[in-house]
Amino acid sequence: MLGMQLNDLVGGLPDGLAEALELVDGFDDALSHGFGRVGEQRAAAIAALAGAVAATPLGDRVAEAAAKVPAGSVSGEHLTALAAARSALLGAAHDALLTRLDESLGRTRSPSGPPATGDSSVPGNLLVGCRSWLYELAITGWRGVGHDLAAAGDQAIEAVLAEPGARRLAVLLDGLAAELRDSSPVSTMERLPLRRWADLWTRATLLAEPGWPGSGEGAETVSGRLLPLGADVHEHGTAVQVQVHAVLEPAGGGTSRLVRVSVAAGKVDTITGPAVWGLFQAYPVLLATLAKHLAAEIDGMPLLPGGDLVWQEEKATAAELTDPFATARVLLAGAVAGETPPLDRHPARVAEPVLVEGYKAAKAGGGVTLTLDGATLPFATGRLPGCGPLTPELLAASTACVGLLRWDAGGWLLQPLAVQATVKKKPVAAHNGDWALGTTDPKAAKALAKTGDPVGVLRERAGRLLRK
Amino acid sequence: MPADPTVWDQSSVTCVVPPVQPRKLAKVPFVELADGRLQGVVSSGSDIARVYVSSIAAGSHDFNCSTNNNRPCGGLYGSLCKHLRSLVDEAVVQYGAERVARYLRVEGAETVASGADLAARLGGQQESQPAAVVFSRFLRHLGYLELPVTTAPLAEMHWFPGTVR
Numbered sequence: 001m002l003g004m005q006l007n008d009l010v011g012g013l014p015d016g017l018a019e020a021l022e023l024v025d026g027f028d029d030a031l032s033h034g035f036g037r038v039g040e041q042r043a044a045a046i047a048a049l050a051g052a053v054a055a056t057p058l059g060d061r062v063a064e065a066a067a068k069v070p071a072g073s074v075s076g077e078h079l080t081a082l083a084a085a086r087s088a089l090l091g092a093a094h095d096a097l098l099t100r101l102d103e104s105l106g107r108t109r110s111p112s113g114p115p116a117t118g119d120s121s122v123p124g125n126l127l128v129g130c131r132s133w134l135y136e137l138a139i140t141g142w143r144g145v146g147h148d149l150a151a152a153g154d155q156a157i158e159a160v161l162a163e164p165g166a167r168r169l170a171v172l173l174d175g176l177a178a179e180l181r182d183s184s185p186v187s188t189m190e191r192l193p194l195r196r197w198a199d200l201w202t203r204a205t206l207l208a209e210p211g212w213p214g215s216g217e218g219a220e221t222v223s224g225r226l227l228p229l230g231a232d233v234h235e236h237g238t239a240v241q242v243q244v245h246a247v248l249e250p251a252g253g254g255t256s257r258l259v260r261v262s263v264a265a266g267k268v269d270t271i272t273g274p275a276v277w278g279l280f281q282a283y284p285v286l287l288a289t290l291a292k293h294l295a296a297e298i299d300g301m302p303l304l305p306g307g308d309l310v311w312q313e314e315k316a317t318a319a320e321l322t323d324p325f326a327t328a329r330v331l332l333a334g335a336v337a338g339e340t341p342p343l344d345r346h347p348a349r350v351a352e353p354v355l356v357e358g359y360k361a362a363k364a365g366g367g368v369t370l371t372l373d374g375a376t377l378p379f380a381t382g383r384l385p386g387c388g389p390l391t392p393e394l395l396a397a398s399t400a401c402v403g404l405l406r407w408d409a410g411g412w413l414l415q416p417l418a419v420q421a422t423v424k425k426k427p428v429a430a431h432n433g434d435w436a437l438g439t440t441d442p443k444a445a446k447a448l449a450k451t452g453d454p455v456g457v458l459r460e461r462a463g464r465l466l467r468k
Numbered sequence: 469m470p471a472d473p474t475v476w477d478q479s480s481v482t483c484v485v486p487p488v489q490p491r492k493l494a495k496v497p498f499v500e501l502a503d504g505r506l507q508g509v510v511s512s513g514s515d516i517a518r519v520y521v522s523s524i525a526a527g528s529h530d531f532n533c534s535t536n537n538n539r540p541c542g543g544l545y546g547s548l549c550k551h552l553r554s555l556v557d558e559a560v561v562q563y564g565a566e567r568v569a570r571y572l573r574v575e576g577a578e579t580v581a582s583g584a585d586l587a588a589r590l591g592g593q594q595e596s597q598p599a600a601v602v603f604s605r606f607l608r609h610l611g612y613l614e615l616p617v618t619t620a621p622l623a624e625m626h627w628f629p630g631t632v633r
Contacts, residue, residue: 158608161615168623172624193482194477194478195478196480199627216620233630235625235630236625237485238612239628243625261619262620262622263619264617264619264622264625265617265618267612268609268610268613270488272488272490280617310619310620310621348480382629383481384630385630409475409476409478410478452492454490457493461511464516
């Protein structure tokens with residue numbers, strides 16, 4: 001990413017974005033007070049939201065829902081319609097942001113074709129249980145959530161966790177429930193994470209509707225050489241996902257593709273830091289590409305329309321040594337990206353790999369910011385995974401970064417996947433996935449040795465106690 | 469999380485639950501602050517197949533310790549047994565002394581220095597508490613490790629950034 005491109009990206013917000021987010025704020029505020037008793041002002045905010053989608057296929061349904069709001073007589077169906085309206089607005093915000101990013105970078109996307117259809121066949125009664133908790137939350141509002149309501153979804157969540165086809169909904173609800181439990185009674189909180197909780201509620205409410213396509217719909221089969229750029233790690237108390245961004249050089253030539261490989265596991269809160277890699281031991285090839293900086297040859301793996309490569313360990317072999325920085329320098333600019341599936345579009349989902357180099361970084365106001373050709377870009381220091389070697393100090397000493405462009409709370413951020421820095425006058429490189437096969441840092445290794453092997457201990461306990 | 473606190477409520481990835489600290493799980497595999505209690509499961513030192521369910525109530529500080537089959541712990545003589553002491557110690561490692569003390573509504577929570585200090589400040593007496601509930605929560609906790617690893621992308625996890633270093 002050149003200075004000129006960065007200047008262009010951060011130079012201003014897309015037209016209409018601020019207005020769209022203002023409408024979202026109105027909904028989020030109403031959700032915090034609950035749809036059971038909406039004042040005049042909040043009802044007007046919901047009417048404005050309905051107005052924004054009036055010309056879309058959602059228009060009639062959302063208008064009908066908004067009309068029920070002042071009387072406090074919204075049904076579940078109405079709440080789902082309002083969630084869809086909020087999601088459509090944020091989807092449009094996503095598109096505007098990504099278009100600007102693509103124009104700045106000169107990135108091209110392969111159109112994903114018609115949306116996938118089909119049915120993931122999650123049993124309807126499981127979804128009903130989840131929806132009824134979500135509706136109760138919305139009627140009550142965050143400010144009215146106490147221990148009982150926070151825990152009221154537990155049975156539904158437990159049931160949906162056991163259903164492989166509903167994993168997305170399950171990990172989302174589980175994460176939300178944990179936050180509500182920890183925050184209860186919410187009325188005592190000084191400030192609420194309004195946007196965040198409304199995001200989580202909205203996505204869960206839509207995911208709990210029947211008729212979502214199964215996860216493999218619309219896939220093509222691809223082969224070729226996979227060159228990793230870096231690992232993005234997502235984690236909450238009971239789930240962890242590693243997402244490897246990579247360039248795929250198709251076998252037999254053709255344009256390189258920008259792809260993501262995901263692997264996710266259930267966990268518990270005490271499995272954290274470098275110990276999380278222990279959950280992915282069944283994927284030695286994938287872990288080796290990260291820890292040893294290797295390419296992988298893949299043969300006949302499904303690639304979803306959004307650019308997600310569905311990893312199958314037996315169809316991959318580790319190949320030669322590669323340098324993610326070299327991959328980014330040589331291949332990133334020409335690689336074609338996937339198009340995010342329509343229902344997944346949201347600014348929080350923007351995570352575009354870029355290489356930024358030749359910048360000056362410095363600590364600023366509790367964070368770290370880089371400056372390049374007069375443009376500044378903050379690092380997403382809230383996204384430095386505990387399972388890797390990157391620290392704010394290292395970022396401040398860095399001069400090159402392979403990272404993901406993110407957008408949050410009104411601005412762009414760079415989430416580092418790997419950095420090159422100068423430490424004690426010596427050049428060093430550090431990647432999020434460096435410890436995938438065990439920590440290479442003596443200090444982290446010592447800390448890990450002190451806590452023993454949490455995964456092993458809990459598996460032993462589970463083996464002895466769970467199957468009685 | 470944005471560095472600018474004024475946009476905290478407009479962030480999609482605000483950190484709401486402080487991450488817990490890693491700790492050695494061999495002796496006390498499970499600790500939680502839930503249902504108005506500090507509660508957990510302590511592995512027996514002598515019998516590998518036996519575990520103790522230990523809990524301390526917030527506010528009253530009434531405590532109990534029994535096996536998962538509801539046999540009372542032999543170490544309880546009107547004061548905390550070694551299992552309960554281990555539970556407090558490990559909770560302090562996992563959550564930090566202040567968070568545990570605050571949850572238990574110990575006076576001067578911010579001045580609690582260690583697990584032993586916290587244990588010394590607890591009043592309360594032995595009171596029977598439901599071991600089965602805690603034990604089943606522990607089994608549910610272990611159940612997360614039985615979930616199959618999946619390589620289908622979970623888009624929603626983008627809302628949950630890795631633990632902050």
